[in-house]
Each structure stands twice: as structure tokens, then as C-alpha cells.
Amino acid sequence: MYLSRVEIDTKNRQKLKNFTHLGAYHNWVEQGFPDEINHGERRRHLWRLDQLTGKNYLLVLSENEPNKGQLEKYGVLGTATTKSYDQFLDTIKIGDIMRFRLTANPSYTAPRPGQKRGRIYPCVTIARQRQWLIKKAQAAGFKLVWQQPAIDEVDGFVFDVVSRDYPMLHRKTGHGVHLSRVVFEGLLQVQDLTAFKGTLIKGLGREKAFGMGLMTVIATV
Incomplete structure (x- = not known):
């Protein structure tokens, strides 16, 4: 790589x-x-x-x-x-605390009556965008660093949305669409080495071909 x-x-x-x-x-x-x-x-x-x-x-x-x-x-x-x-990648170890930067397309799926597949919607508010990353963390091989004292489950984590916008994507067919692009920065701790390396290599979330999903990390010490 x-x-x-x-x-x-x-x-x-x-x-x-x-x-x-x-x-x-x-x-x-x-x-x-x-x-x-x-x-x-x-x-x-x-x-x-x-x-x-x-x-x-x-x-x-x-x-x-x-x-x-x-x-x-x-x-x-x-x-x-x-x-x-x-x-x-070979230097990363379980338990490492790292500073990360992630550009992503946070989204969720809502059921549609009479349809097998639900409809995908962007997470619009900062609170929902933060919750999206919190829910993704475990399967992605890391946990977000917790800070005490914490006001609530979201505010206690040491990460934030530092930028968000809606850049245009012109598809080959149909009209252009605006994609939700969110930049997260903060601290994480490596929990599952295989899953975490997979996240770094394969990305996190949707629209990876169009500038989303790439997470980079640096050691804090």
C-alpha cells in the first residue's frame, strides 16, 4: 500500500x-x-x-x-x-492512542413500505453525524477516547466535526446530486488490530470513490 x-x-x-x-x-x-x-x-x-x-x-x-x-x-x-x-501499518499496536482525521459520508437507512431495501439518507445534524461515528467505531476496530467529566454520551468523546459541506457529483445518468461530506478529527484507541487496519485500507462509510472514507492516524506519543 x-x-x-x-x-x-x-x-x-x-x-x-x-x-x-x-x-x-x-x-x-x-x-x-x-x-x-x-x-x-x-x-x-x-x-x-x-x-x-x-x-x-x-x-x-x-x-x-x-x-x-x-x-x-x-x-x-x-x-x-x-x-x-x-x-x-506494521507499527500500529493494540491499545495505541492515535489522533485521527476522517472525511466521510455519514448516512442511515430507513425502511420503505413494501420494499425490501430501505432508503438511504444523509445524517444532517452534527449530533447525528457524531453518533454515526460512535456506532461505527467498534466494528471498525477502535474506540473513541472518552473524556471525564462528560456531559452526555456524545460530549464525552474527544472528537468533533471540524468541517461539513455538500459538494456536487455529476453522475453519468440523471441529474447531479449533492453529497454530504463531513470531516471528523479527534482521538481513538486501537482495539482490534485486524479490523482497524482494514478500516485504514478499505475506508469507512459510503461514497468511497468520491473522496469519502479515508481515515488517517498519527501516534500521540
């Missing part, structure tokens, strides 16, 4: 004139793996958009190493970096 990052060239309007929806970023990511395209492979690449010290970045997690030139096609030349992610 490889974790790559490139600064987005936001000052070049000509480069980014078509980047008005998530599908354009998805295509950028896919173009970063020309060997996979040539061999007819359709591998899942997790990605997200980040902001750090006033700059915008594209972050990509992939099984294969991306082509640096393609990664910088819409980025600032010389800013693309790629590191082995497997080496980092």
Missing part, C-alpha cells in the same frame, strides 16, 4: 477550470494509475481533499504506486510525494 499527496494548484485557474464537482477529482485520481488502465484493472483508490497551513492537497491511498507525473497534472510541480503505507 502507498500513501501519496500532492498540493493542488489552486492558483492556476486554467488547470482547474473543470474541477467543479467530485467526479473531476475522481478522474484525476484514476488517471494517476495508467498501468492499471492499460491492463483493464479497476482497483479501488481511497482519496480525500485536505487543507493544511493555507494550502490544498489531494491525498491518495492505493495498492500500487501512482505515476508522479499524472499526480502532478493538476498539482503544483515538485510537490507530489509517495510513501510506503505498509511500513506504517
